[in-house]
Amino acid sequence: MPVRVKICGIRDHVGLDAATQAGADWVGFVFFSRSPRNITAQAAGVLARDMATGGPERIGLFVRPTDDDIRRVLDNVPLDGLQIYDDADRTDVIRRRFGLPVWGAVGIASMQDLPETCAVDGLVIESRAPAGSDRPGGNAHAFDWTLTDGWQAPVPWLLAGGLNPDNIQRAIRQSGARAVDVSSGVESSPGVKSSELIRRFVQAARA
Numbered sequence: 065m066p067v068r069v070k071i072c073g074i075r076d077h078v079g080l081d082a083a084t085q086a087g088a089d090w091v092g093f094v095f096f097s098r099s100p101r102n103i104t105a106q107a108a109g110v111l112a113r114d115m116a117t118g119g120p121e122r123i124g125l126f127v128r129p130t131d132d133d134i135r136r137v138l139d140n141v142p143l144d145g146l147q148i149y150d151d152a153d154r155t156d157v158i159r160r161r162f163g164l165p166v167w168g169a170v171g172i173a174s175m176q177d178l179p180e181t182c183a184v185d186g187l188v189i190e191s192r193a194p195a196g197s198d199r200p201g202g203n204a205h206a207f208d209w210t211l212t213d214g215w216q217a218p219v220p221w222l223l224a225g226g227l228n229p230d231n232i233q234r235a236i237r238q239s240g241a242r243a244v245d246v247s248s249g250v251e252s253s254p255g256v257k258s259s260e261l262i263r264r265f266v267q268a269a270r271a
């Protein structure tokens with residue numbers, strides 16, 4: 065089974081088309097106002113509805129969302145899953161309330177941070193936000209990939225944080241990941257996706 069790839073922080077057709085053509089498994093829309101990748105529900109709705117069946121699945125990212133935050137997005141955007149930050153206690157409730165698969169994002173600094181159990185459908189394992197960052201993800205910040213090598217993950221998981229076309233093969237080798245998630249590493253500037261970097265990233269991840 066080839067390594068599965070998520071291209072996160074899609075904001076326009078350039079990024080979406082590049083991710084689709086490269087054969088990405090998922091694309092992510094970030095609903096977090098402090099992110100350079102923030103997208104409105106209206107704009108994400110246009111992109112998400114334009115996507116052909118059989119292409120990438122559509123994941124919505126939220127940081128400590130209220131039910132209303134999620135509902136407002138779902139009223140406009142057909143999503144296939146939710147990725148939740150900083151709200152481990154509520155992920156199970158969110159999952160049952162909205163009837164969609166939920167991934168929990170976990171920032172790790174040491175092996176002790178790797179969950180042994182969880183009430184989500186998937187985990188996004190990424191580095192803890194560096195000091196001074198005002199967002200829990202999308203920081204282009206990598207962690208020691210060997211930490212996950214040999215980890216008995218309770219559910220399928222994605223490796224994230226600081227990945228790019230030049231380090232992805234080493235990251236996969238060292239971490240044992242079978243799915244990966246990238247945002248900053250396929251951008252020409254914060255929030256602006258590069259078709260060429262997306263193509264190179266997916267190709268390298270699957271090589």
Ligand SMILES: O=C(O)c1ccccc1NCC(=O)[C@H](O)[C@H](O)COP(=O)(O)O
Pocket residue numbers: 072073092094096099100101125127149188190199200201202203204205224225226227245246247248249
């Ligand atoms: O991208 C953001 O700005 C962001 C803001 C708040 C929560 C999550 C965010 N991004 C998540 C991702 O793009 C990925 O899941 C992951 O963090 C990889 O990011 P990067 O290190 O930029 O590749």
